[in-house]
Amino acid sequence: MMMLEKFTVRALVATIFSYGVVADGNGLIGWGITMYDPPCAFACRGVISKCTLLCTPKNGIANHGTSHHPVSTPPECFTTDVAFLRTMALCIDTYCPTNGAPSLSKIEDYWYGHLGTGTVGNYKWIPSVSYIEALLAAKEDERNGIEFPNTTSPSVDEHAGHNMLRARVLRRYEDSSTLPIIKSKQPLNVTSMISASDWKSQYNGMITFETNEGWHSTYTIILTLVALLLPVVLSLLRFVPGLTRNKGWTYFNSVLNYPAVWGSNHREPVAMIAGGGLIPTRGQAMYITLISILNIVFLAAPYIYLYPQSIFGSRDEQNMSVMGCRAGVLAVGNMVAMFVFSSRNSVLLYITDWSHSTFLLLHRWLGYWTIIQTVLHSVLLLAYYVKYGDYAAELASLYWIWGIVATVAAVAIWVFSLLIVRQKAYEFFYITHIILIVLFLVGYYYHIWYLYTYNWGYEIWAFIAIGIWGKDRILRAGQMIYHGWRTARITNVEGSNGEYIRIDIDGVHSEGVVYLCFPTLAFNFWQTHPFSITSSFARHGSTQEATALPKSTSKDSEKQAEAEITVISPNQSDTASKSSISLHEVVSRISIIVRTRSGITSRLAARLATAGAELRLPVLIEGPFHSSVSSQLSQCNTVVCIAGGVGITGVLPHLHHFGAPRNGRLYWGIRDTSLKNILATEIADLPPSIQVETSVGKRLDVESIIREELASRASDTLVGVVVCGPAGLADEVRRQATDLTRRGATTAPYILIDEAFSW
Known part of the structure; x- marks a missing residue:
């Protein structure tokens, strides 16, 4: 009892x-x-x-x-x-x-x-x-x-x-x-x-191990927060009164922000490494440099050493093990930030004034550090167990096997994401990217599970990354469901000799950038591709013609499958006929002008050639997605838009919103008149304060344009310089604007906006 x-x-x-x-x-x-x-x-x-x-x-x-x-x-x-x-x-x-x-x-x-x-x-x-x-x-x-x-009794004989x-x-x-x-x-x-010596050795080992493990977490949290919050902090500068109109600030941007790190190519690829690459701007490079420094310093940061201890027999042994573990934790911190910057629905896009193309560039660099730290983690611990541990036993462990899966997937992601792969075989890059990301996440999760289960919190990083990735795809699927199953009508743009095609989608009114999925076009029915909205309309009323409402846009320069959206007014002499709207009836439509290149646009053109004058395909619409251009231009007194070819559709929506008392000028270079004819009404509908100069069959004189626009303005006039077009044109505008400012040849402050989408 x-x-x-x-x-x-x-x-x-x-x-x-x-x-x-x-x-x-x-x-x-x-x-x-x-x-x-x-x-x-x-x-x-x-x-x-x-x-x-x-x-x-x-x-x-x-x-x-x-x-x-x-x-x-x-x-x-x-x-x-x-x-x-x-x-x-x-x-x-x-x-x-x-x-x-x-x-x-x-x-x-x-x-x-x-x-x-x-x-x-x-x-x-x-x-x-x-x-x-x-x-x-x-x-x-x-x-x-x-x-x-x-010890001789039966109960303890075995001992x-x-x-x-x-x-x-x-x-x-x-x-x-x-x-x-x-x-x-x-x-x-x-x-x-x-004994005191045995106890002290054990005590030192545990204190050392837990302290270093705590620093792993602390440094990784700092790295992740800096990567995610720095764009927010820097974006707050736009709210500083008078800063953007300050000539000193303009000079600072022209020296340390807008130019490429070296040379004059930013949008145009250079063969600096195998497979080519894109040179970041100096502003982007400062962010990349900071993240790189944090990765290096935190990996080599001071560690605590207490000897004698029970866990490690020497400082070299401890360094090899603890630095290997630190690299693994830093890798997943980079991974979380990497997923945030890749998300099409990232909340940072709405908080900051940074472009999606900048986010994707930072996504790639955070991805590089994820891969580097993952490889370091694997190499250092491999060397540790070969030299100090039981490598044969580790090699047979499930956690080790899944770690190999994650490491191999990470390295393969880098190989299959080289610029040359993205440009020449975008759809191959797209599918392999998704498969390898899934393998990396699964490998990382089971690597942690078989080693620690849920004991020490390492799985939290995987859950956060999976949550960000999954949330983005759920939202994208929800957007498709919201827009519903639509039909796209594809036709050739008259006079373009098949270089441009047009896609009309009725029943949709949208803004910004959308991604289109053509489920019946090819075997990879799940893929979506970016198209930017130039204008759209949705009208209520009685017996009246629909008119265009301009919207914002973006442009894909790396895939070279540019697709721009524009509404063709009903009074144009093409396949679009006038539409009458009965009382209380809603009519909406987006129209897309596409320059046929490789990938999806070439498939659309081929199917259209087989079908004849018109092709109808089911389409799913994902989006719209955020564009920060209009908000950046809202503080400008005047705007100068420089467009090349189909890039005109990337600047038209902003010009439609940029009316009196503000003024602006559009410079448009095209190879033939097909685009000019199809967009004649859109150009004519621009506000009277917008002047248009079109150059057919010859290159724009960018140097003269920039000199005239920035040198002739009053010093208190904030100019918005927007460029949308081929990579070479965008880089030339960037170079001329920054060079003139550095030489003191400009009088007006300006902000430079490169309207582009890139992978």
Whole structure:
């Protein structure tokens, strides 16, 4: 009866301590999760954990520890073995008062939650005696001496040889003790002492390991927050009164923001590496440089070293292991930011005034660092286990196999995402990109799961990345459902000799950039492709003609499959006929002008050639997506738009909104009159304050245009310079504007907007 009451009391106490507790906290190590708290008690058990107890199964093969620290003794054995419990209580009482001095409640919480497991708390294994009971019994043993078990009796015969040398030693603050001193990995039969040197080595190892693990989390959080919040902070500068109209600010942008890092190519690829590449602007390069510095510094940041210790035998061994782990955690921090910048529905696009093409460039650079840190993680830990560990055992582990999957997928993502692949085989890049990303996420998740399950919070990074990626696709699917199943009518643009085609989609009124999916066009029915909205209309009323409402746009320069959306007014002499709208009837339409290149546009052109004068295909619409151009131009007094070819449709919507009392000028270079004819009404409908100059069959004189527009304006006039067209034209506008400003040849402040979409 007395024993039952004691057990009931212990169970009640354990329940009280375990209430509301999950493992050793929630979150990340150092940010909600503790590994060894209190460390003095964990150090005691660390010394004992490898000792065999009287209840340890003989030749047991089950591992009750971790993959890297196996333990053959089951949890219930640790919570019932008298010698273990008394030795633990005596060790805690010996070393904890002068090493952190944890409260009695914390010690008791440790006692009820960690004696069985030794690592993450689990209140399933309730000790047979309380901490105070075990401590009183241990001190009684110390005062009265102990008797060693009869190793010849049948009950302990399997533990023959467990006897320890009886000795009087000076270990407890110079007090003499009759208890024997435990030896790691040796049998533990009786209440024993733990030497100060053994305990200190274990304590140093645990303090070192947890502190460095906490810094892994801290540095990764800082890196992720800087990557995500820096664009927000920098975008707030646009709200500083008078800053954009300041000539000094314009000069700063012309020197340190707008130009390419070197040379004059930004949008036009250069063969700087295998497969080609795009040179970032200096402003983009400053962001990339900061992220790169943080990755390097945080990887090489000071680590804590305490010796002697039980985990690492040398500084070189510790560096190889801990830096490998740091690289792995930094990799997933980069990964989270990388997914945010790749999202079409990223909230940062709406908060900042940065373009989607800039976000995609930063997405690629964050991806590079994700790959670099992933490879470093794999290489350093491979070298560590080859030199200091059991490489053969690691190689056969499931966590190791899935880590290889994630690493190989990361490297393959880089190979299949080279610019030459994106340009020459965009659809191959698109599908391989998705497959390899899924493999990387699955590999990372199972790498963590098989090693730690959900104990230490590393899986949180995977959940965040998967959540961002999944959320974006759910929103995109929702947009398709919202617009519904539509029919696209594809026709040739008259006089273009098949270079341009037009896509009309009735029943849709949209703004910004949309992605179109043609489910029946090719085998890869799931793919969507970007098209920018020049104008759209949705009119209510009685017997009236529909008129265009201008919208904003973007342009794909890398895929070279430009597709621009424009409404063809009903009075034009083409295949569009006049439409009458009855009372309360709603008529809406978007029309897309496409320059046929490779990929989807070439397939559309081929199907149209086979079908004849008109082709009808089912289409799904995803979007619209955000464009920051109109908000940037809202503060300008005048606008100068320079367009090349079909790029005209990227600037028309902004000019339609840019009317009196503000003025502007449009310079448009085209090779023939086909686009001019089809867009004649759109050009004519521009506000009277917008002047249009068209150059047919010859290149625009960009230098003269920029000099005239920026040198002839008053110093208090803020000019918005917008360019949309071929990569070479955009780079020439950028070079001329910045060069003239640096030479002092301009009088007016300006902002430069390169309206482009790029992968």
